[in-house]
Amino acid sequence: MLDQSNNAAIAGASVYFNNTSIGTITNENGEFSIPNPINGEVIISSVGYERLIHKLSITELTGKSFTFKLAEKEAMLRDVMVLPDAMRKQYLQLFKENFLGLTEEADMSRITNLHSIDFAAGDEKNAFIAYSDTPLTIINKKLGYIIKFDLVEFYLNQRTGQTSFYGFTRYEEMGDKKRWARNREKAYYGSTLHFFRSLIGNNLEKESFSILRVRVDSLRQTNALGKLFYKKMDVGIPITATEIIKKDPKEKLYIASWKDKLMVQYLKNPASKAYLSKRTIINGNLPKGARSYLLLNEPTVGIDDYGILADPMNVFYTGYWSYEKAANLLPYNYYPDRD
Numbered sequence: 001m002l003d004q005s006n007n008a009a010i011a012g013a014s015v016y017f018n019n020t021s022i023g024t025i026t027n028e029n030g031e032f033s034i035p036n037p038i039n040g041e042v043i044i045s046s047v048g049y050e051r052l053i054h055k056l057s058i059t060e061l062t063g064k065s066f067t068f069k070l071a072e073k074e075a076m077l078r079d080v081m082v083l084p085d086a087m088r089k090q091y092l093q094l095f096k097e098n099f100l101g102l103t104e105e106a107d108m109s110r111i112t113n114l115h116s117i118d119f120a121a122g123d124e125k126n127a128f129i130a131y132s133d134t135p136l137t138i139i140n141k142k143l144g145y146i147i148k149f150d151l152v153e154f155y156l157n158q159r160t161g162q163t164s165f166y167g168f169t170r171y172e173e174m175g176d177k178k179r180w181a182r183n184r185e186k187a188y189y190g191s192t193l194h195f196f197r198s199l200i201g202n203n204l205e206k207e208s209f210s211i212l213r214v215r216v217d218s219l220r221q222t223n224a225l226g227k228l229f230y231k232k233m234d235v236g237i238p239i240t241a242t243e244i245i246k247k248d249p250k251e252k253l254y255i256a257s258w259k260d261k262l263m264v265q266y267l268k269n270p271a272s273k274a275y276l277s278k279r280t281i282i283n284g285n286l287p288k289g290a291r292s293y294l295l296l297n298e299p300t301v302g303i304d305d306y307g308i309l310a311d312p313m314n315v316f317y318t319g320y321w322s323y324e325k326a327a328n329l330l331p332y333n334y335y336p337d338r339d
Helices: 085-100 177-188 192-200 271-278
Strands: 014-017 023-025 040-045 052-056 109-111 117-121 127-132 136-140 145-157 163-173 209-222 228-239 245-248 253-256 261-266 290-296 301-303 315-319
Touching: 040 163, 085 109, 085 117, 085 127, 085 145, 163 315, 177 271, 192 209, 192 253, 192 301
Parallel strands: none
Antiparallel strands: 014 023, 014 040, 040 052, 109 136, 117 127, 127 145, 136 145, 145 163, 209 228, 209 261, 245 253, 253 301, 261 290, 290 315
């Protein structure tokens, strides 16, 4: 790893496969090696330098070495909101709830450098953007990970509740992973990762998922005075995976598309549901399972072979998955039957 301007070695640079537990740090000579590589994005970052993203395949890595050069980071001009202390505290709380989530995993997670977050106004009223020039460090005591999250963008519309974020993530084990295996397995089943893997594998029913296209319809009704009126209502139409997704060999992605809202029903009770009920975030006589809604910001969204969205900012979640956020995420090389 070299400085682009003078070819000096960069020690302590972080090198990892994005959103995995596979990575390392460069030594004093700027050298590194990564055992057990996978197909995916390699992220190289160091304080004061621009982030470098390089897509690699295992076949490309065989018997080869690489030299990466990092360019010094240029100062970015942002319209940072200068907030009074009380309002900044409120914004930070909103950020934590909508970034980490409202689950037991979120309650057992801590961002050690929350002070590095800055805010900017969003394009819409009641919306804001959050970002950080340094990676966030998240200690997740429920799943046993130390997470380095290089936040690129976070968006929240306080009026609609729509939120999304994306960044580059490295997971580090807090100890013997066998200690956390059961908690990780519980977090996986019924999650967005579980769903998208089931979708691209065309085995939704086997994995206890069903999907419905939501269409707004008008229901003809008569009030107590006999006056006719029409009431708008959502109608769910069952569909199959093949109706909304196809493989694009050229892009090496699955391309998914649906109109309006996509309703996803998980037919089992996910682990977080009981905890949310205890916190009275969701209450009442709840039916078995969990229901979530997905809305697209663009006409299509790409999904890779790991079940990962090419552009996470393109999908908005409401319903159950709106409670599960960064604290419930698992490394993309995680599979419950292998860990």
